[in-house]
Amino acid sequence: MHKSIEIEEKIFQDAVKFYGTVFNIPPLASKIYAYLLFDYDKVGIPFDEFVEVFSASKSSVSTSISLLLNAELVIDHNKMDERKRYFFINDGYKKIRFEKIVQKMKDELKLLDDLDRFKKNHNGYDEKIEAYKALLNKNIINIQESLNKL
Template sequence: MHQSIEVDEKIFQDAVRFYGTVFNIPPLASKIYAYLLFDYEKVGITFDEFVEVLSASKSSVSTSISLLLNAQLIVDHSKMDERKRYFFINDEYKKIRFEKIVQKMQDELKLLDDLNTFKKVKDDGYNERIEAYKVLLNKNIKNIQESLNKL
């Protein structure tokens, strides 16, 4: 079997390191994700191609693909007349990723409010820093949501 896509080795290695760190995924999962980045034509990459090109065992590739699917980083598709599954980068993931970031910031704002309500002793210096932090969180939430609406 041959590679169905052209890959630049340096960019591939840079992408493996970057996405492995950003998504906190194991090296093989990061390689699969990075390899899919080069599928510009969206033809999809088969399981067998990953096994061959990445020189990995079928079980390791299967585990990594499952992790990526569960994390919604990739999607799969089967053609009507074939049993093979084709894998693609999930184009919606950028939106999903930032929606999760917004949700975490909103959760933190609620937690800060709950802690402030519970706190019995008032410390003006502490309250000013917390309020400044909450303003920052709210500005970032607003900016991200505006950008998400454009996606």
């Protein structure tokens, strides 16, 4: 089997490291994700290609792909005339990722508000917390405006 796509090794290695950390995924899953980034024409990468390119067992590749599918980082589909599944980067994940970030910031804001109310009852006020809350609110608004453009 030949590679369906051309990759640049340095960029690939940087992507493996970056996405492994950002998504908190194991090394093989990170390699699969990084490899899919180079599928610019969206032809899809079959399972067997991952096994061959990464010299990994079918079980390990299957586990990593399942993790990526469950995390919504990749999607798959079957071509009409083949049994093979082809895998692609989930372009919708960018929006999902930032929606999760916004939700975490909103959750933190609620927690800070609860702590602030409690603290005010105990004669405490912290200007730094207010500045931090303002920063969170500003970032939530900026991200939501950008998400609306996606």
